[in-house]
Amino acid sequence: MLHVRNLSSGYGKLQVLSDVSLAVAAREFVAVLGPNGAGKTTLLETIFGLIPPMRGTIHCGDEDITGLESHQVVRRGLALVPQGRKIFGPLTVERNLELGGLVAGHAFHHPIAKRQLELIYSLFPRLAERRAQRAGTMSGGEQQMLAIGRALMSDPTVLLLDEPGLGLAPLVIRAIFEAIEELRHLGLTIVLVEQNINLALAHAERVYILNVGRVVLEETATRLRKDPNLSALYLGNGHGESKPCA
Incomplete structure (x- = not known):
């Protein structure tokens, strides 16, 4: 469904992503995790056409959407929740x-x-x-x-979500993620960026971990849940909850 190959991008002359590749199957729920500044938001914004890629390709289905502007990307079936x-x-x-x-x-x-x-x-x-x-x-x-x-x-057909639980109360986060799960069951493909690691691992099927603009691990969420040492190795101890403000 969504294929990103050797993608590099950034802001002006500042390169943030370096040769990032990921693949998301139709109706799959994939999380992109990593520390602050790893390039997670840059990845979603490049896929969605808000940031032009420096090199690499982005395909949605059989269509090459590399370098398209966001209004064109929307008409190819992608949407971003910023x-x-x-x-x-x-x-x-x-x-x-x-x-x-x-x-x-x-x-x-x-x-x-x-x-x-x-x-x-x-x-x-x-x-x-x-x-x-x-x-x-x-x-x-x-x-x-x-x-x-x-x-x-x-x-x-593909929904990109950039930290939808950020700053929200636990009950609100639960309602939002129940809705996201319902959308996946209705056939949407989900790509989630989330700082709350436990929350992401509870819902995603597979995980890509970014660090300093590169993919350092691709793994199933199940394995990361069962092996906290592996999670800590790549993500540190950042399993905290979002602070409620609503």
């Missing part, structure tokens, strides 16, 4: 969702948009309750639900 949510605070919940569909060419009255909106409101009933509320007045957890919903409005 770190920090980046919702449009002055706009209503429903208007934020509508914009998510428009990026993929789906007007709000389009059957695909209507279907996706129904899915989003079933996953996150709070959004349905607050559809007319300005997004910036909602809690952090509700805003994260909205960020995921906005990405889903493009009807993606």
Whole structure:
């Protein structure tokens, strides 16, 4: 489904990723882990077309999406839930969702948009309750639900998530990850960047560990759960929980 080969990228002359390769099968749940500054966000943003690659290739299915801009990548079936949510605070919940569909060419009255909106409101009933509320007045957890919903409005086959549990209360994190699991069961391919190692290992099937812009380990989540020494070797003792603020 998603194949990244020998990818290098960065910001201007600053190279962050060096020859990163990964493969994610259709309907698979893969986590990308590593310390701060390892290049995890850079990887997702390069795949999604926000950062141009220096070299390497990115394929989604049989299509080469290397170097495409993000609006083109969306129309190839990928969606990104960025770190920090980046919702449009002055706009209503429903208007934020509508914009998510428009990026993929789906007007709000389009059957695909209507279907996706129904899915989003079933996953996150709070959004349905607050559809007319300005997004910036909602809690952090509700805003994260909205960020995921906005990405889903493009009807993606691959969902990239950059630390969706960051700064949220445990109960909210649980609800969000239950929704992500439901999306995988519905057929989506999931690529997750997450600082909470235990949380990622509890949900992912396979794991790539980045350090200083390179893949240093590819392993099953099951093995990493069963062998804490292996996890500690590559990830240190960073198994802490996110601090709640919502």
